[in-house]
Amino acid sequence: MTGAKPTNNVVLIVDDAPETLQFLCDALAHEGYTVLVARDGIEARARMELAMPDAVLLDAVMPGPSGFDVCRWIKQDPTRAHVPVIFMTGLSDTPHIVEGFAAGGVDYVVKPVRIAEVLARLATHVRNARVSRLAREATDIAGKGVVLLDGQGRIAWQSPVAQRALAGWGETDPGARLQAACEAGLGRIAIDDEQELTLRVLGSAGLNETMLLLEASARSRGTSRSDPAAQSRLADAALTRRETEVLSWLAKGKTNRDIADILGMSPRTVNKHLEHVFEKLGVETRAAAAALASRVMGED
Structure with missing residues (x-):
């Protein structure tokens, strides 16, 4: 379209209302977005299997899988969990809003949508997601992994390097153990007699989330080795x-x-x-x- 502003960003719109789809498609295309369309949750999954969008505008209530179900499906796979999901809904009651955020959504707009509001929120979340992803990938390239812990000591996100390091640890609840180690001021956690995790707290990364930098490495030779059982006991304390x-x-x-x-x-x-x-x-x-x-x- 004449006057379109190229962004190279792809947005998936999921909505069963034709008038909403047409309205949003025209507006986003005019802003330079490449737009993908799905009319229900099943089509949305199929689209994301073929192409990874930079953001998803998702209707909360649709035939078949609800928008909340689709969002949970998106967030359960690390390869697509970084994609920001913005809910579009006529459900403005607090329980529905809370359910949207609990499912993994980053924001919501109430129908009938106002295009200026949608564009502003979309641009912000696409930019933040891209910056965050690039930072995490750069960290992984440096050989270290990044972990985000939520307020309950659960792993909210982990980079590929961190995922491999924690898999080698073999801990049944790595998030809780990492949080305990941080609170105990431990900079290293023994994996076994040969390997250890080096741990560094980078600080707050969002709403009640803590970012950790970690690396699995061989334990230093020529120095006395710490006792894994003692480390576990101290972390649990x-x-x-x-x-x-x-x-x-x-x-x-x-x-x-x-x-x-x-x-x-x-x-x-x-x-x-x-x-x-x-x-x-x-x-x-x-x-x-x-x-x-x-x-x-x-x-x-």
């Missing part, structure tokens, strides 16, 4: 960052007064932290706690 610092200095043979001076707190506060550490680790003495910490740090 979920020590706070301050408790981890106190335990680390305790393992180095420091007294309560030494630790207090180093960390800028009173000896009484150090003692209170140690009481919590002992309770969480299930030990009764300073020596037992120090020995456990030393095995984790791989020190003799």
